[in-house]
Amino acid sequence: MAEPVAPVAIIMGSQSDWETMRHAAETLALLGIAHEAHIVSAHRTPQRLYDFAGSARDRGVKVVIAGAGGAAHLPGMAAALTPLPVLGVPVESKALKGMDSLLSIVQMPGGIPVGTLAIGRAGAINAALLAAAILALGDPAVADALDDWRRRQTAAVAEHPKDE
Numbered sequence: 001m002a003e004p005v006a007p008v009a010i011i012m013g014s015q016s017d018w019e020t021m022r023h024a025a026e027t028l029a030l031l032g033i034a035h036e037a038h039i040v041s042a043h044r045t046p047q048r049l050y051d052f053a054g055s056a057r058d059r060g061v062k063v064v065i066a067g068a069g070g071a072a073h074l075p076g077m078a079a080a081l082t083p084l085p086v087l088g089v090p091v092e093s094k095a096l097k098g099m100d101s102l103l104s105i106v107q108m109p110g111g112i113p114v115g116t117l118a119i120g121r122a123g124a125i126n127a128a129l130l131a132a133a134i135l136a137l138g139d140p141a142v143a144d145a146l147d148d149w150r151r152r153q154t155a156a157v158a159e160h161p162k163d164e
């Protein structure tokens with residue numbers, strides 16, 4: 001039997017990125033959106049990247065979330081190899097606190113866009129929410145889940161601060 005299609009693929013340059021990228025996976029799960037997750041590196045596993053990005057659209061993937069740190073070429077290379085929307089998450093690096101990751105993901109040359117999110121956990125969560133918003137354009141169930149998520153977020157914010 002064929003594997004069910006996951007509309008979102010999360011890729012990351014290393015196992016060490018999972019600590020950040022799992023927040024994207026968890027957010028998608030909260031929204032009831034199936035995802036697949038792969039370690040794919042433009043530098044260390046280039047053929048895996050070609051195979052992944054070359055087949056993603058035909059396999060039914062709709063949005064790619066790509067997280068990488070340091071010289072973060074993965075999101076840009078993935079975007080070069082697939083017409084799908086690619087959302088880039090700069091993973092915080094030890095040496096430069098993720099500024100290197102951010103700049104190497106955000107500064108794409110005109111013609112090959114990567115939608116770049118914030119550095120680290122917030123970026124991973126927002127990548128999942130943005131992927132959901134893209135899917136919601138054509139999927140009322142996802143639109144409802146996203147509305148519900150926002151309602152719950154709003155309800156969880158107290159009107160007044162408490163003493164610690």
Ligand SMILES: Nc1c(C(=O)O)ncn1[C@@H]1O[C@H](COP(=O)(O)O)[C@@H](O)[C@H]1O
Pocket residue numbers: 012013014015016017040041042043044067068069070071072073074075091
């Ligand atoms: N930026 C890239 C790419 C790539 O862009 O292809 N492949 C791995 N890496 C990054 O190297 C960092 C350190 O990786 P290790 O922890 O494995 O040494 C990770 O944040 C990964 O995303």
